[in-house]
Amino acid sequence: MIALGIDIGGTKIAAGLVxxxxxxxxxxxxxxxxREGSSAILDVACTTAExxxxxxxxxxxxxxxxxxxxxxxxxxxxxxxxSSLADWVGTDxxxxxxxxxxxxxxxxxxVHAHAVAEARLGAGAGANRMLLLALGxxxxxxxxxxxxxxxxxxxxxxxxxxxxxAEAAGLPCPCGRSGHLEAVASGPAILARCRDRxxxxxxxxxxxxxxxxxxxxxxxxxxxxxxxATAIGAATAGLINALDPDLVVLAGGxxxxxxxxxxxxxxxxxxxxxxxxxxxxxxxxxxxVGSAMVGAALWCLSGEEVQ
Amino acid sequence: MIALGIDIGGTKIAAGLVxxxxxxxxxxxxxxxxREGSSAILDVACTTAExxxxxxxxxxxxxxxxxxxxxxxxxxxxxxxxSSLADWVGTDxxxxxxxxxxxxxxxxxxVHAHAVAEARLGAGAGANRMLLLALGxxxxxxxxxxxxxxxxxxxxxxxxxxxxxAEAAGLPCPCGRSGHLEAVASGPAILARCRDRxxxxxxxxxxxxxxxxxxxxxxxxxxxxxxxATAIGAATAGLINALDPDLVVLAGGxxxxxxxxxxxxxxxxxxxxxxxxxxxxxxxxxxxVGSAMVGAALWCLSGEEVQ
Numbered sequence: 018m019i020a021l022g023i024d025i026g027g028t029k030i031a032a033g034l035v036x037x038x039x040x041x042x043x044x045x046x047x048x049x050x051x052r053e054g055s056s057a058i059l060d061v062a063c064t065t066a067e068x069x070x071x072x073x074x075x076x077x078x079x080x081x082x083x084x085x086x087x088x089x090x091x092x093x094x095x096x097x098x099x100s101s102l103a104d105w106v107g108t109d110x111x112x113x114x115x116x117x118x119x120x121x122x123x124x125x126x127x128v129h130a131h132a133v134a135e136a137r138l139g140a141g142a143g144a145n146r147m148l149l150l151a152l153g154x155x156x157x158x159x160x161x162x163x164x165x166x167x168x169x170x171x172x173x174x175x176x177x178x179x180x181x182x183a184e185a186a187g188l189p190c191p192c193g194r195s196g197h198l199e200a201v202a203s204g205p206a207i208l209a210r211c212r213d214r215x216x217x218x219x220x221x222x223x224x225x226x227x228x229x230x231x232x233x234x235x236x237x238x239x240x241x242x243x244x245x246a247t248a249i250g251a252a253t254a255g256l257i258n259a260l261d262p263d264l265v266v267l268a269g270g271x272x273x274x275x276x277x278x279x280x281x282x283x284x285x286x287x288x289x290x291x292x293x294x295x296x297x298x299x300x301x302x303x304x305x306v307g308s309a310m311v312g313a314a315l316w317c318l319s320g321e322e323v324q
Numbered sequence: 325m326i327a328l329g330i331d332i333g334g335t336k337i338a339a340g341l342v343x344x345x346x347x348x349x350x351x352x353x354x355x356x357x358x359r360e361g362s363s364a365i366l367d368v369a370c371t372t373a374e375x376x377x378x379x380x381x382x383x384x385x386x387x388x389x390x391x392x393x394x395x396x397x398x399x400x401x402x403x404x405x406x407s408s409l410a411d412w413v414g415t416d417x418x419x420x421x422x423x424x425x426x427x428x429x430x431x432x433x434x435v436h437a438h439a440v441a442e443a444r445l446g447a448g449a450g451a452n453r454m455l456l457l458a459l460g461x462x463x464x465x466x467x468x469x470x471x472x473x474x475x476x477x478x479x480x481x482x483x484x485x486x487x488x489x490a491e492a493a494g495l496p497c498p499c500g501r502s503g504h505l506e507a508v509a510s511g512p513a514i515l516a517r518c519r520d521r522x523x524x525x526x527x528x529x530x531x532x533x534x535x536x537x538x539x540x541x542x543x544x545x546x547x548x549x550x551x552x553a554t555a556i557g558a559a560t561a562g563l564i565n566a567l568d569p570d571l572v573v574l575a576g577g578x579x580x581x582x583x584x585x586x587x588x589x590x591x592x593x594x595x596x597x598x599x600x601x602x603x604x605x606x607x608x609x610x611x612x613v614g615s616a617m618v619g620a621a622l623w624c625l626s627g628e629e630v631q
Contacts, residue, residue, distance in 0.1 A: 087600050096600060145477070146476070146477055162474075169453065169601075170452070170569060170604075171601060172568070173568040173598070173600045174567055174568040176565040179566070180487070180488075180562035181490060181561070183488060183492075186493075194595065194596050194598065196490060196558060197562075197596070254488070255486065255504075256566070258480075258484075258504075259481065259482065259563070260474075261475075261477050261479070262477060263477050289486075289502075289504070291486050291499045291501065292500065293394050293403060293404040293480045293483075294477075294480050294483075
């Protein structure tokens with residue numbers, strides 16, 4: 018069986034034809050018209066997808082969409098999102114794509130979709146219960162148990178960046194609350210905190226600059242990164258203690274920014290894990306970010322009814 | 325269908341015959357010979373259970389056991405436990421009870437068993453995805469989703485007392501790690517922290533004395549209880565953000581110790597919940613602690629295979 022997978026992100030839209038064993042038969046990527054509103058985004062996504070459908074020799078049974086934002090499991094609409102896509106909240110993804118393509122459509126969050134792929138084809142292959150932690154512009158993740166991604170009541174499960182950590186006490190979080198992991202350990206938080214400490218120091222334009230400054234011996238950069246790693250490690254340990262997975266997969270750009278920094282996260286996590294779960298492996302993801310497209314297609318093919 | 329339920333706790337063993345609708349047809353309770361070792365405990369539990377089986381006019385199809393300690397899902401043995409039951413770690417509960425009673429036996433942790441009952445018959449009835457938080461000598465809980473209690477790889481899921489919280493930063497936890505919720509918010513932690521602050525003040529022998537001292541205006545008691553409520557609230561919010569349940573049920577003795585204190589926990593939780601899940605109800609449990617016996621029996625009848 019073959020499904021169409023579409024991954025709608027803030028900068029690009031990836032579409033592909035995916036076989037039930039995970040093999041990608043055809044794929045293409047286009048820039049997201051992020052500022053043009055949801056209708057334009059769906060038009061571009063579906064035009065791109067149609068080019069794949071038109072040239073496919075095989076029947077495509079359905080379409081799985083992995084999208085930025087919180088996807089309501091009942092309606093397949095976007096119920097919450099950052100401003101990276103204009104006008105995205107309220108978008109009827111399921112209905113909008115179904116109308117345009119004439120295929121059955123299933124929609125889930127892009128991190129959830131990545132987790133489905135990682136569990137089937139990546140670091141989680143062979144494990145029954147995989148916890149994925151995605152570290153990047155935001156911090157999120159997913160639990161995949163027996164092939165089923167745990168979406169929660171509103172499709173919001175996996176907001177692991179909004180766990181409390183000591184390092185973030187009193188600090189404002191992008192969600193509007195305070196004290197959450199994301200306030201100290203997302204890419205933008207690390208960059209902003211390092212800038213604050215440096216004052217008139219070297220110009221930093223990207224989180225990568227913070228890692229570079231730390232590698233060059235800058236104390237402010239090292240302190241900020243140490244606090245972030247400690248916080249991520251503590252939260253990871255808390256999740257392992259609370260959820261008892263077979264393994265934890267660290268994904269997202271930050272997980273691959275600096276090997277010794279990621280090692281520090283793992284060490285910190287180990288120092289917080291209770292004895293009964295202390296053997297839980299913590300490993301890097303094996304699939305790249307494009308895997309959300311594959312995960313969405315596989316999830317569509319799985320036919321899992323979550324509603 | 326009728327199953328035997330057995331709840332093995334540190335002070336008493338409850339046994340009962342439970343119908344699949346949750347009705348208790350017969351029940352009895354005996355003291356746990358906690359210091360005499362696992363064989364003596366199983367003997368007492370099974371002798372008690374046999375008295376129920378002997379006088380039952382109906383066929384009993386199996387036995388569900390809810391037990392203190394972490395129960396390995398594969399083997400039905402106790403893989404980890406506090407010292408409240410002598411010699412409990414390593415006990416083959418499934419095999420030991422099956423041999424004595426000649427019935428099919430299924431075993432799970434007592435908090436997980438309580439959660440099964442609460443989800444079916446208590447505050448979670450009608451909800452699809454219930455998160456239970458049990459506040460007492462320890463802090464634990466369970467997620468029950470679509471009738472299935474989430475036990476985790478080692479049966480250790482629900483160790484919510486071992487989430488990081490700012491209020492516990494640097495404080496030793498009974499698990500051997502530090503910085504965990506249980507270090508500031510379990511009953512014994514509240515009592516010990518209040519004693520530490522009071523020095524030569526009034527004699528405190530029980531966590532209830534701390535609540536009484538706070539009600540009488542004692543500043544040390546109020547401070548310790550405030551920190552505990554803040555920590556529990558923050559962890560509860562983190563769990564709601566991470567797991568997106570339909571509702572949260574607060575159970576255990578501490579949840580009923582003082583109404584205004586529990587209200588404070590709920591207020592603190594609400595201040596940490598992200599917008600997409602902020603409507604999640606947080607309610608008191610409806611079933612008493614004896615419900616672990618009922619939950620174990622219902623779980624046995626559900627025939628759910630978790631291995």
